[in-house]
Amino acid sequence: MIFPKAKKLARELDWYTAKDLVFGLYKGYFFSVGDAAITNNPQYKFVVVKTGELTDEQVAIVEKALFDNKSVLKFTMFRITKYGLHFEFHENFKFTKLERVYALFDFAVDILKQVGVPEQNNCHDCDTKERIQYYNINDEGAILCPSCAGKVEDTFNEAARERVLSEKGYLAGFLGALAFSIPGIIAWVLVSFFWGKLTIVLILAISILSFKGYVYFKGKQGTGTRYLIFLSTIVSVIIANTATILAALMNEGFDFDHSLGIMFEDQEVWSILIHDNLLSLGLSLIGGIWIMSSLKHKELSIIPAKKFVEA
16 A cells, blocks of 8 residues: 555656555665555654665765764664665654655765765666666566566566476475464363363464464475465364363263263264364364465566556
């Protein structure tokens, strides 16, 4: 989501848009501006300026200049990455004024010129200025020539093919998800046995443990991952409910074999097991939604960028 201040900036500078940010040139240097997700705490506006690879000496000079002028420029924090500068303006109580953003733009341009960083109004891969175009690459802006854009697209296509091939084996991850769910199953049995109630916290705990186990056992990452973790959560819930009823029967004085027989032969006990499993599976959908959303695969993409147009 692009917030109003970023929209205004894009309109004034005739910039381009991606999903959550705007980007373009300012005095020859390439900037991106956007806002953190509305659910993020703290909420902040970010500014990124592309620099190309900086030398240690350039980093030292830029870092000192930013530290010395932080209070004047009024940004909350900054970091220098391999190919750019990243700034944040935290907005807990008031929004960032565009004057501050423009002041940061001007300061960044001046300091980059001072340390000899060339303007970034060329292809960001091969540095040519011939037939360059703005692109939206995975919701981030870039300037590329047709040749370099083609190489990026080829790389993404190859990554997609490799991902399809990697989806052929999931067993190790599934078994890991089940193994890591054991503490959650034990907690489920104890809470159900002594308290007599189910809690959504236990559902989420088993979902998270399943996810951790899948990753720890190096399960294949692909479109099937989230479905296998969801399946392991369901299996764990069924095991937990079965174990709870067995524990209750054994607490009444029956041995394990007798309790097992009662559970499957006694209609009333069997009905309780079915009821508990259906209720638990209903609650499991909440954990499943979390898994599906958190593991949803994002396709790599490169498309020509579009200029900001006020809706």
